[in-house]
Amino acid sequence: MSWTAVQTGIGIGLFAVLVTGCSMEAASVPYNGSGRRGIQTMTPEQVAETYFSRMRAHDMSVVDLFHEDAVLLGLGMRVSGRQAIREFYAKAIEAGGPQPRSAGPLMTDGRRVAAEVxxxxxNGSIVHAVDIFHVEDGRIRMLNYFIADEPAAQ
Incomplete structure (x- = not known):
């Protein structure tokens, strides 16, 4: 790693990831001059984008985006708590992992984000849905799934 990279913070961010095991998202927070790094909180839109990116990658760290006492609502069920959510996503990913793709831009209203996907x-089928993310402190507090009555056009 070059000294230039270290000076620009890239090396420092990578060093923080290697030493502390924290995510690059947290490690990329600029040094604030107070002797500590600031705490980075993703915007609600960034949380939703990261959620979909991790789901497409079958990345179980998607669960880290949820509050400890988060709730999933939809598909005829209520899943409460990060551990139960972890089990839900483990089964979904093991079964082949749903692959969400955007059907339009994210719509943000304060702490809520709506995503048509x-x-x-x-199994080859396509589901048309709207996901509503309720985000607090950079984490998902609640995620609601709304499934369209009609099958999606292919």
Missing amino acids: YIDLS
């Missing part, structure tokens, strides 16, 4: 399932 098409979800490609492992």
Whole structure:
């Protein structure tokens, strides 16, 4: 790693990841001159984008985006707490992992984000849905799934 990279903070961020095991998102927070790094909180839109990115990658760290006492609502169920949410996503990913893709831009209203998506399932079918994220402190407090009555056009 070059001294230039260290000076620009890239090296420092990478060093923080290697030493502390924290995510690059947290490590990329600029040094604030007070002897400590600031705490980075993702915007609600960034949380939703990160959620979809991790789901497409079948990345179980998607669960880290949820508050400890978060709730999933939809699909005829209520899943409460990060551990139960972890189990829910582990089963979904093991079954082939849903592949969400955007059906339009994210719509943000303060701490809420609405995302219209098409979800490609492992059996070849496509589900048309709207996901509503309720975000607090950079983490998902509640995620609601609303599934369209009609099958999505292919």
